[in-house]
Amino acid sequence: MTVSTAVPDETTNPEPRLGRSWHIVLPLLCYLAVGAAMIIYTQSVPLDGIERGSLNLPYIFGRTWEHIQLVFYSTVLVLVVALPLGILLTRGTLRRATPFVLTLVNVGQATPAVGLVVLLAVLFQIGFWTSVAALFAYSLLPTLRNTMVGLQQVDWRLIDAGRGIGMSAARVLFKVELPMAAPVILSGIRTTLVLSVGTASIAAFIGAGGLGDLITTGVSTQRNLVLVTGCVLIAVLALMIDWVGGLAQRVLAPKGLS
Amino acid sequence: MADQSTSGVPIELRKVTKVFPGSGEPAVRELDLNIPAGEIVVLVGPSGCGKTTTMRMINRLIEPTSGDIVIDGRSSHDIDPDRLRRNIGYVIQQAGLFPHMTVAANIAQVPKMLGWDRARIAERVDELLTLVGLDPGQYRDTFPRRLSGGQQQRVGVARALAADPPVLLMDEPFGALDPISRERLQDELLGLQDDLAKTIVFVTHDIDEALKIGDHIAIMKAPGHIVQYASPAEILTNPADDYVEQFLGAGSSMRLLRLTKVGDIEVDQVPYASEDADAAEVLAEIERHGLDYALLTDGMRRPLRWVGAEHLQGLTGPVGSAGDPITGTLHHRMTLQDALEALLNADNDVVPVVGRRRAYAGALSLSTVQNAIQAIKIRERERRLHRGETGAGR
Incomplete structure (x- = not known):
């Protein structure tokens, strides 16, 4: 006994590390470099008046910030709705309602995004929150479906073991089911995030701002540089958020599963 | 609770x-x-x-x-x-x-x-x-x-x-x-x-x-x-x-063997003595048992060697290193099946049985195992008959 306690702690650390840190941030640095190069280029070439209106730094950063806000609020809304709903729909008798709810959510996803946004604007009013609502409807599915699939695929024997040793249903949910489903749920949230970054560009149609403004301006005024800048920045933003999602997945997923 | x-x-x-x-x-x-x-x-x-x-x-x-x-x-x-x-x-x-x-x-x-x-x-x-x-x-x-x-x-x-x-x-x-x-x-x-x-x-x-x-x-x-x-x-x-x-x-009989432990049956007793025992006394002990061999043990009664009557003839003083080393022992917690397996593979007909701390507890031979199985079967049959009678009496 005394011998084993003398062994240093490192030997009993069985889990692999996250990997060398520069390895992880390398993609992020690439994305940042592309975004920065795009912006620097727009600042260094001669621009006409229309281009200057859309490609000055305060305008670009303002639109980027709006874009991030659109994505943030819609995703928070998705989490608030999809996680509890997904959990409820995998409990007991409510399981029977699953196909109906999934069909409803599928409708949101299958409707063309532009149509959905404009329809909502017609029904309510144009502006930021209508866009958030449209983004919510459009990006709800991945998180909801993955929450349900993640919970459904938890080995029933683990749930049985949990109940069998005296855990309450709620304790089994929080201590066993949700941790076990976490990787799948997190990947659903990641999909939701990336989906909404792309879709948020449509918010420009109903005056909610975002980087979509650059695209609509570029198209309507036939300024290709403005159009391309908008596209590149949205792509870079999507890749960066995907990177953050991937990181979150690695950090938040329970240890011991892989 | x-x-x-x-x-x-x-x-x-x-x-x-x-x-x-x-x-x-x-x-x-x-x-x-x-x-x-x-x-x-x-x-x-x-x-x-x-x-x-x-x-x-x-x-x-x-x-x-x-x-x-x-x-x-x-x-x-x-x-x-x-x-x-x-x-x-x-x-x-x-x-x-x-x-x-x-x-x-x-x-x-x-x-x-x-x-x-x-x-x-x-x-x-x-x-x-x-x-x-x-x-x-x-x-x-x-x-x-x-x-x-x-x-x-x-x-x-x-x-x-x-x-x-x-x-x-x-x-x-x-x-x-x-x-x-x-x-x-x-x-x-x-x-x-x-x-x-x-x-x-x-x-x-x-x-x-x-x-x-x-x-x-x-x-x-x-x-x-x-x-x-x-x-x-x-x-x-x-x-x-x-x-x-x-x-x-x-x-079923094979399973009965697997179910019964060596310690559950009556094992043979052989004369045993420690190495420093007097050879003549050991010889006398062997003759009293009507056998022609004895088991030599160490100070903790752990079996060491078989010693035959012919080894002891004419020997005076302590037995010392006479005899042939034992080739294996059976543990009293072993199943009869494992014991049988060991007996079939053993060089000698008789194998010593050890109990706690590997101390001598008896000896086992094929015929002893056979008799023991017979005895178990008879005992169970009698119990069954007995139960049958009381059942009919009710």
């Missing part, structure tokens, strides 16, 4: 019936079963015979449709299911360990729910790991998937024992293991049970496992009733009907 020193409590099933919704035939039908405190009772039968359902009704993972289950004098129906289950250890196939928790966290689940403090839990975890034969320093912080099947199952047993419950339910716990690990874990379970004396309800479809593990065996048949409930020896020597006989399959 969960004092530190608890051993088993009796469990009684009274006319327990379970009908699953949507199925006409009951899964378990008016089942009566008395499980004595501190015994291992094995429910055995083909799949679909209701054995698992019966077990799961004891900790109310399945609620009985009718009937009552009384644990230590209290109807389980009056106890909150979650609290009931914290006082009943539960082990399932492939252990059912939570893969996202360390070994220590897995074992700590029930004590945590019972509100033990950290220090007590940590101490208990280490104690249990040691009990099931895993080094706490090495395994405490590992995750289950890094363990072999046998090790996982040990952790499963440790988790079930965490709060020292009086009752253990085991649902085919060794079913997914390779034969060697299975045998070893069965032996270890029996060893643990010697000290713990829990009431264990054990479900298996393997009759050999049942015969080895069980103090009593309930042989079940679909739909959910018990055909025979008796000790392993009685089931082997006196199967209740054709179904039981069929379920036992061939080789």
Whole structure:
């Protein structure tokens, strides 16, 4: 006994590390470099008046910030709705309602995004929150479906073991089911995030701002540089958020599963 | 119910019936079963015979449709299911360990729910790991998937024992293991049970496992009733009907060999002496026994050599190094089957039997084993006849 306690702690650390840190941030640095190069280029070439209106730094950063806000609020809304709903729909008798709810959510996803946004604007009013609502409807599915699939695929024997040793249903949910489903749920949230970054560009149609403004301006005024800048920045933003999602997945997923 | 020193409590099933919704035939039908405190009772039968359902009704993972289950004098129906289950250890196939928790966290689940403090839990975890034969320093912080099947199952047993419950339910716990690990874990379970004396309800479809593990065996048949409930020896020597006989399959006598320990039968006694005994005295002892050999032991009575009368003839003073070294010993906890195997392979007709601390306890030969089996069969037959008479007298 005394011998084993003398062994240093490192030997009993069985889990692999996250990997060398520069390895992880390398993609992020690439994305940042592309975004920065795009912006620097727009600042260094001669621009006409229309281009200057859309490609000055305060305008670009303002639109980027709006874009991030659109994505943030819609995703928070998705989490608030999809996680509890997904959990409820995998409990007991409510399981029977699953196909109906999934069909409803599928409708949101299958409707063309532009149509959905404009329809909502017609029904309510144009502006930021209508866009958030449209983004919510459009990006709800991945998180909801993955929450349900993640919970459904938890080995029933683990749930049985949990109940069998005296855990309450709620304790089994929080201590066993949700941790076990976490990787799948997190990947659903990641999909939701990336989906909404792309879709948020449509918010420009109903005056909610975002980087979509650059695209609509570029198209309507036939300024290709403005159009391309908008596209590149949205792509870079999507890749960066995907990177953050991937990181979150690695950090938040329970240890011991892989 | 969960004092530190608890051993088993009796469990009684009274006319327990379970009908699953949507199925006409009951899964378990008016089942009566008395499980004595501190015994291992094995429910055995083909799949679909209701054995698992019966077990799961004891900790109310399945609620009985009718009937009552009384644990230590209290109807389980009056106890909150979650609290009931914290006082009943539960082990399932492939252990059912939570893969996202360390070994220590897995074992700590029930004590945590019972509100033990950290220090007590940590101490208990280490104690249990040691009990099931895993080094706490090495395994405490590992995750289950890094363990072999046998090790996982040990952790499963440790988790079930965490709060020292009086009752253990085991649902085919060794079913997914390779034969060697299975045998070893069965032996270890029996060893643990010697000290713990829990009431264990054990479900298996393997009759050999049942015969080895069980103090009593309930042989079940679909739909959910018990055909025979008796000790392993009685089931082997006196199967209740054709179904039981069929379920036992061939080789009942061989199984009897596996069921009986060397220590259970009357072994031969041979003259033995330590190395510094006087040769002439040993020779006299040999002649008194009417044999022509004796066993030489060391100071702790551990067998060393066989010495024949011819070695001792004319020798004076201590026996010393005369004689031939023994080629092997039998342990009194060995099964007769293993002993038989050893005897068939031994160079000598007679092999010494050792008991605690490998000290001399007797000797065994093939004919002794044969006589012993004969004696067991006669004894069981007489018991059966006796029971038949009293049965007819009623």
